[in-house]
Amino acid sequence: MKDDLIPFLTWAGGKRWLVTKHPELFPLEFNTYLEPFLGSGAVFFALNPERAILNDLNAELINTYETIKNDYLRVENYLNIHHKRHSKEYYYKIRNSRTRTPYTKAAKFIYLNRTCFNGLYRVNKLGQFNVPIGSKKNVILETDNFKLVSKVLQNVEFSVSDFETIVNRANPDDFLFIDPPYTINHNENGFIKYNEKIFSWQDQERLAKSLVRARDRGVKILATNANHESVKSLYLDLDFNCTVLKRFSGIASDGSKRAKYEELIIKANY
Incomplete structure (x- = not known):
């Protein structure tokens, strides 16, 4: 695994902790790498597949990756402008603005991701980003290396599709990494209730069935999910190998409520 490729986005439920602390979970060899729920791409950047x-x-997320792949300097130049002008007033001005080109959209996306509360991505019923400003001031980071990011993205095919379309494209000895929104059956947690709107329990069941088909084709699979009895039973009943890991969650407005949570690790074919 590469340790010099750090995700340039912050994402709720990001899996940098997983690739850093548990590299043994990932296959050493595979053909094509497929990830239907990309987010910050922590696993992709760590594995750096061919x-x-x-x-x-999230079409705006995919646009951000594609524009960095195609012309990272243009994105970087616009991001530098945001860096110089950043303030509370400027943040809300940009949050409420409409951008015209793919490159200005990408720079806006990165700017808001880095300066909003906890790097959350949340939209209202009209599809408008509505996360308030956070405490971070830096728009340009010391870890930024958009030139290298662009280089490793050159052999990547991007898509804005339903997850099942991507899972169905996986062939024998390809590697599927699956990190869906953590929706569970009959849960009243506010964040998971929000996820339910974008990824329902029916989607969880549909995902599991699509992974059964991929497993039967000889695809290597590693999936993460909520360690909840409903999810665990779903995958154990389908004969997947399931283990539990603990992770630290930093997403809470009250620091005293940030604690360790258990995640379900689901594997097949390696």
Whole structure:
């Protein structure tokens, strides 16, 4: 695994902790890498595969990756402008603005991601980003290396599709990494209730069935999910190998409520 490729985005439920602390979970050899729920791409950047298909339903997220792949300097130049002008007033001005080009959209996306509360991505019923400003001031980071990011993205195919379309494209000895929104059956947690709107329990069941088909085709699979009895039973009943890991969650407005949570690790074919 590469340790010099750090994700340039912050994402709720990001898996940098997983690739850093548990590299043994990932296959040493595979053909094409496929990730239907991309987010910050922590696993992709750590593995740095030769071929990859990266997907997310968030079209603005995928646009950000594609523009960095195609012309990272243009994105970087616009991001520098945001860096110089950043303030509370400027943040809300940009948050409420409409951008015209793919490159200005990408720079806006990165700017808001880095300066909003906890790097959350949340939209209202009209699809408008509505996360308030956070405490971080830096728009340009010491870890930024958009030139290198652009280089490793050159052999990547991007997609904005339903996850099942991507899972169905996986062939024998390809590697599927699956990190869906953590929706569970009959849960009243506010964040998971928000996820329920974008990823329902029916989607969880549909995902599991699509992974059964991929497993039967000989695809290597590593999936993460909520360690909840409903999810665990779903995958154990389908004969997947399931283990539990603990992770630290930093997403809470009250620091005293930030604690360790358990995650379900689901594997097949390696």
